[in-house]
Amino acid sequence: MKVLVTAKRVIDPYVKVRVKSDGSGVETANIKMTMNPFCEIAVEQAVRMKEAGVVSEIVVVSIGAQQCQETLRTAMAMGADRGILVETADEVQPLAVAKALKAIVDKEQPKLVIMGKQAIDDDCNQSGQMLAALLGWPQAAFISNIAVNGDGAEVTREIDGGLEKLSIRLPAVVTTDLRLNEPRYVTLPNIMKAKKKPLEIIKPDALGVDMSPRLTTLKVQEPAKRGAGVKVADVKELVSKLKNEARVI
């Protein structure tokens, strides 16, 4: 079966972001960018399913600036077969992502879409569920396991109190949680091979969907800083501070 996965280009999660002084957003110039960690898990899952013989073809999609081609090449070095970039320099919000992906799914007809549960930049946690809704497909968000059997799949979801098992019909959209797998490192030979894999670039207009943002960002600020703390010498002093100063125990 064919699988579609998505890969978002984000600021490296280990980089400390800085708010722009004019409050219009965060500094992105000359900052290290990478594939969103949950998208990496999605790509890895698709590749493992292909290695297990469950999946025949992996199409990876990214939406954003021209540099997202690098993100797609990384996904192809991990094992995706071909890439599609919906190229736009404009802000793309989750509803627009879902609409663009729906147009691509309508054309590609995958049996399964695997997406990251959230992007670590806007922390929205919406696109996968929205895509499932627009397609009228079942969804399984935040999965830590998936087993495909014929026209359905059994999935394990991470929920607040533990784990939940669902059986879903295919086609479906699933979104990945941390413990689904540990993504592989890409090797140099695979990076070279990925350069020869097909990468199609399409403009939002060609998809025939309205991708304009619905939310206006009025300002972006730094959160309030916590006051400076106190270093304590030993456990005795710590307990005394908690009892007598902070009065929390």
Place this chain on the structure above:
Amino acid sequence: MAILVIAEHDNKQLRPGVTNTIAAAVKMGGDITVLVAGKQCADAAQAAAKIAGVAKVLLCEAPHYEGALAENIAALVLSIAGQYTHIVAPASGFGKNFMPRVAALLDVQQISDISAVESADTFVRPIYAGNALATVQSKDKIKVVTVRATGFDAAGAAAVAAPVENLAPVADSGLSKFIGQELSKSDRPELTAARIIVSGGRGMGSGENFKLLEALADKLGAAVGASRAAVDSGFVPNDYQVGQTGKIVAPDLYIAVGISGAIQHLAGMKDSKVIIAINKDPEAPIFAVANYWLVEDLFKAVPEFTRELSA
């Protein structure tokens, strides 16, 4: 202005966070209706009726609302969505799952995980793991909003209980089927409701060593949490995770043990009232957010801490 709040519950009781979500709805301004959907969940509906600010409770019971499948809950919300200006739910595993489905089918851009309400259409939400706060305005006709519970004080009790009305269920979508849940069993308080949390990181070294934290937690009546690194290393299950991609907590006291303080962990706990950190690395970034910190080997400090509390 009419606001629909979708309540999270276990059929008997409301989950922690629902009262905070209702408090956020009060700030948006308007009549608040709470929807309680589940399998035999009348007790939870009665509890919702007793929260200050609630004008009406809609109770919808059907076998296929067990497990709160996203497809079915979203379809039910959509069946009445047209009557409301705002649709609001907690930004918990429950709300995150079905709310984007509601938003997409209403052709609305959801506003996720708000930490403050500026006005009926303008909200503050953390981005980049809480390292920035964005103020966003929605132009959509219906606002679909999920609420970060720690951003709002819980709503109090109502003087008079609101009326509870029955709502007809929508047919089962048949798209997915609930098989079951395996919930972590613990006598300790829940992470998102605990007054005190003891959390461990990669420095714990193993799952076995979390027993040290459990002993301390039991002394304090605390919940036990963990950093993503500890979950990644397989020490504890994912539902222990505090951070950007786990649970967001703000207890009175947060005790971080063997946690270096990665950006994504700080995102989940830095709104705690008092933070203490125990780490042998004097350069650990966690110290920057701590009210009190102790540079010491946790395997010495934690048992001593537990003993000191018994003294």
